Amino acid sequence: MNLDRATIVTPDLEGARRFFVDVVGLTEGWRPPFGVAGYWLCSNDRPVIHLLDSTVPGHAGRAVPRIDHIAFRIETPAEWLALRERLQAADVPYQLADVPLSGETQLFVAPGAGVVIEFVMASRGAQT
Template sequence: MQLDHATIVTGDLDTARRFFVDIAGLTEGARPPFSVDGYWLYLNGRPALHLIAATAPATSGRAAPRIDRLAFRMESAAEWQVLLGRLDAAGVGYQSAQVPQMGVHPAERQLFVALAPGVVIEFVTASPHAQP
C-alpha cells in the first residue's frame, strides 16, 4: 500500500490551483468527469493533490477550506481483498464509489471509511482488482 493522494475542499478553486501550480510546482492534469468542479494536480506524473469545490458554505457565507481525506492505493487484487476482509471482520462500515474511466485509464473503485466526524480515509484500486 502507498499514499495515493490528498484532497482539499475549498470555495476558491482557482486561487488554490494557482498556488499549487505556480508556487509549489505541481502540474494540472487530466481529471475524470465528476459531478463537482475541481482539479487534479500532478507530481512526478501522478495525481497527488485533488482540489474539489466546496458544495456547502460555511456559516460566514464562505466555504471553509479543509483537508478532506487521505487516500491509499492498493495495487493488487489480493491486497484489496485483504482490506475488505479486515474491514468486515472489524465491523467497520464503508461507502463504495466508482471513478469513471478517463481516456485509456481504466475505471477505479474507491472505499471511504469515516473514522470520526470530518476524518475520512479512502482506499482506491483499479476496478478489475475490486471484483470478487
C-alpha cells in the first residue's frame, strides 16, 4: 500500500498553494470543477496534495477534516539541499530532528495555521 494523496482544508488557500508550489516544488495540476475552491498539486504529474478552501460550510454528518501532519520522503541529497535553500530564500522557519536508530533526518515546517509538513531523508545524505 502507498499513500495516494492528502487533502488539506485551509482558510489560506492561496498561501498554501504558494508554499507547496514555490517552496516545496509541486506543480499545479488539472482539477475537476467542484463546487468548492481548491487546487490539486502534483509530484511527477500525479496529484498528491488536494487543497480545499475551509470557508465553505460543512455538510451534515461529515466530520471536520483534520491532519496532524503529512510527510514527504526526499530521495537525494541534492533534492534535500534544494528544499532547504528554497525554505531559506522564502524566509520559512523550520526545525530539524534526527530519528533515533533509523538513520533518518526530519525537517518540520508549518506553512499555515494548523498545518505541519514533514520532509524526511536518510541522514547520510542530509546535511544539517
